[in-house]
Amino acid sequence: MFFSIFTGMVGGLGLFLFGMKTMASGLQKAAGDRLRRILEVLTSNPFMATLTGALVTILVQSSSTTNVMVVSFANSGLMTLSQALGTMLGANIGTTFTAQLISFDIYVITFPVIGIGAGIHLFTTKRIYKSIGQAILGFGLLFLGLQVMSDAMYPLREHPPFISMLASFGAIPPLGVLAGAIFTAMIQSSSATAGVVIAMTLQGMIDTPSAIAIVLGANIGTSITAALASIGTNLTSRRAVLAIVTVKVSGVLLALLLFNPFVHLISYTGDTVTRQVANAHTIFNVLNVVVFFPFIQPLLRLVTRILPGEEQVVESGTKNLNKRLLGSTTAAIGVARQELLRMARIAREMLTDSMTILYNRDRGMIDSTMQKEDLIDSLDKEITTFLAEIGQSSLGRDQSQAITALMHVSSDLERVGDHAENIIELAEGKIDEDLVFSDHAIEELKEFYGLVDGMLERAITAFEKEDQELARQIIEESRDVRMKERSLRKNHTDRIHQKLCVPKSGVIFLDLISNLQRVADHATNLAEVVTGDF
Numbered sequence: 001m002f003f004s005i006f007t008g009m010v011g012g013l014g015l016f017l018f019g020m021k022t023m024a025s026g027l028q029k030a031a032g033d034r035l036r037r038i039l040e041v042l043t044s045n046p047f048m049a050t051l052t053g054a055l056v057t058i059l060v061q062s063s064s065t066t067n068v069m070v071v072s073f074a075n076s077g078l079m080t081l082s083q084a085l086g087t088m089l090g091a092n093i094g095t096t097f098t099a100q101l102i103s104f105d106i107y108v109i110t111f112p113v114i115g116i117g118a119g120i121h122l123f124t125t126k127r128i129y130k131s132i133g134q135a136i137l138g139f140g141l142l143f144l145g146l147q148v149m150s151d152a153m154y155p156l157r158e159h160p161p162f163i164s165m166l167a168s169f170g171a172i173p174p175l176g177v178l179a180g181a182i183f184t185a186m187i188q189s190s191s192a193t194a195g196v197v198i199a200m201t202l203q204g205m206i207d208t209p210s211a212i213a214i215v216l217g218a219n220i221g222t223s224i225t226a227a228l229a230s231i232g233t234n235l236t237s238r239r240a241v242l243a244i245v246t247v248k249v250s251g252v253l254l255a256l257l258l259f260n261p262f263v264h265l266i267s268y269t270g271d272t273v274t275r276q277v278a279n280a281h282t283i284f285n286v287l288n289v290v291v292f293f294p295f296i297q298p299l300l301r302l303v304t305r306i307l308p309g310e311e312q313v314v315e316s317g318t319k320n321l322n323k324r325l326l327g328s329t330t331a332a333i334g335v336a337r338q339e340l341l342r343m344a345r346i347a348r349e350m351l352t353d354s355m356t357i358l359y360n361r362d363r364g365m366i367d368s369t370m371q372k373e374d375l376i377d378s379l380d381k382e383i384t385t386f387l388a389e390i391g392q393s394s395l396g397r398d399q400s401q402a403i404t405a406l407m408h409v410s411s412d413l414e415r416v417g418d419h420a421e422n423i424i425e426l427a428e429g430k431i432d433e434d435l436v437f438s439d440h441a442i443e444e445l446k447e448f449y450g451l452v453d454g455m456l457e458r459a460i461t462a463f464e465k466e467d468q469e470l471a472r473q474i475i476e477e478s479r480d481v482r483m484k485e486r487s488l489r490k491n492h493t494d495r496i497h498q499k500l501c502v503p504k505s506g507v508i509f510l511d512l513i514s515n516l517q518r519v520a521d522h523a524t525n526l527a528e529v530v531t532g533d534f
Contacts, residue, residue, distance in 0.1 A: 008152020
């Protein structure tokens with residue numbers, strides 16, 4: 001009996017988790033990059049951040065996903081501590097949506113939903129329809145998993161030791177909280193924990209106090225994912241995670257102190273234990289946010305004292321562009337140059353980060369570095385649009401050439417970001433395949449990167465100061481860099497032939513120096529803009 005129960009539970013939980021992930025993936029694909037833009041733009045104050053966090057979590061069906069996105073935004077400087085905490089608070093509310101869905105008795109539609117979702121996903125060609133079909137399919141699989149778990153647990157209804165253990169969760173609520181926290185930490189989904197508890201209530205195996213205690217624990221366990229994501233990140237990310245963990249643990253402790261009144265309140269919200277569990281999950285998280293929301297600023301001061309240091313923030317979107325300056329062509333060109341300088345520094349930082357990921361095999365930096373790529377792409381579009389709007393005015397020859405030159409600069413800087421992204425992908429491949437470079441190859445790579453980074457740094461300086469002499473030196477140096485790249489390519493090919501380097505490592509090395517060479521070319525293009533030879 002216990003083997004069939006165990007396999008049914010494992011299989012049902014697997015279907016539930018897979019269905020939830022499939023549904024979330026489909027919704028995210030259908031929304032495209034809008035989710036990231038929503039988080040960037042609509043978190044200007046704590047209230048809006050909380051609302052945005054709730055809405056995004058409903059879309060992605062995972063507070064863990066939202067929290068990891070927030071950690072990566074904060075780590076890349078695109079979110080302040082206040083924005084990050086507000087969004088995480090909202091995620092706590094949004095994650096209860098799944099429990100509300102699965103608490104309704106709509107299992108009769110499980111198989112039709114699976115069939116409809118699979119049909120749309122498999123037999124449509126438009127990307128957005130395929131993604132919607134995937135989300136519907138995931139929704140059906142989620143319910144199927146819940147059914148499988150519920151059916152598997154049916155024999156336990158009359159098993160005295162199991163019933164006695166569950167009863168202790170109600171009699172000793174901290175025990176239920178601990179069980180819920182541990183289980184949720186293991187599967188990293190409070191929605192899945194709520195799903196298991198609801199499956200148990202459907203079989204009449206667990207009463208309301210026991211179920212509520214486990215669900216309260218799930219709220220603590222789900223913060224483990226965000227805590228793991230914050231390892232190795234910057235100060236803002238770690239502060240945000242400390243703040244949200246503080247809110248969750250404090251809220252659960254407060255609920256335990258008022259456990260009996262809280263259970264009594266919940267008993268009025270539904271006629272069945274299943275509905276009461278779903279409502280308890282939602283009401284606790286809403287009340288937790290409401291109670292702690294007025295204390296956000298004192299909480300932020302507390303975590304700042306615990307983790308002292310200076311918070312670094314990179315403003316998302318453009319910082320210098322002002323459309324009111326379009327009436328003054330000279331001023332508009334001036335602010336466009338300032339925004340391009342900011343974009344150039346971000347592109348160089350991204351290149352540095354990509355090489356650090358390669359050298360240190362540091363996966364933890366990948367998400368935050370890719371945020372810079374998104375920012376660079378956004379800046380390229382906004383700067384180019386701004387320059388095009390300047391071009392609609394009556395311009396002199398010099399002004400027209402200046403606008404054309406700045407458009408070239410924006411394009412070259414965007415390509416630097418693309419090459420840094422390529423290097424990150426090569427680093428990931430190197431990590432995944434557990435490949436190594438020879439010591440000599442590493443020395444050559446570091447030397448070549450030093451040359452390229454030096455060129456890019458001086459090209460940015462030449463552009464900032466309009467230093468034509470420095471720009472001409474960079475253009476002259478570009479020939480030496482090209483010769484160096486050819487020499488490195490030959491040396492590495494010889495190492496492969498001599499079996500001093502495995503072929504797979506050799507391919508990655510050659511792609512790396514090729515991307516660095518292209519960065520040097522874009523630095524040269526930047527210098528040519530300064531000399532007027534573009």
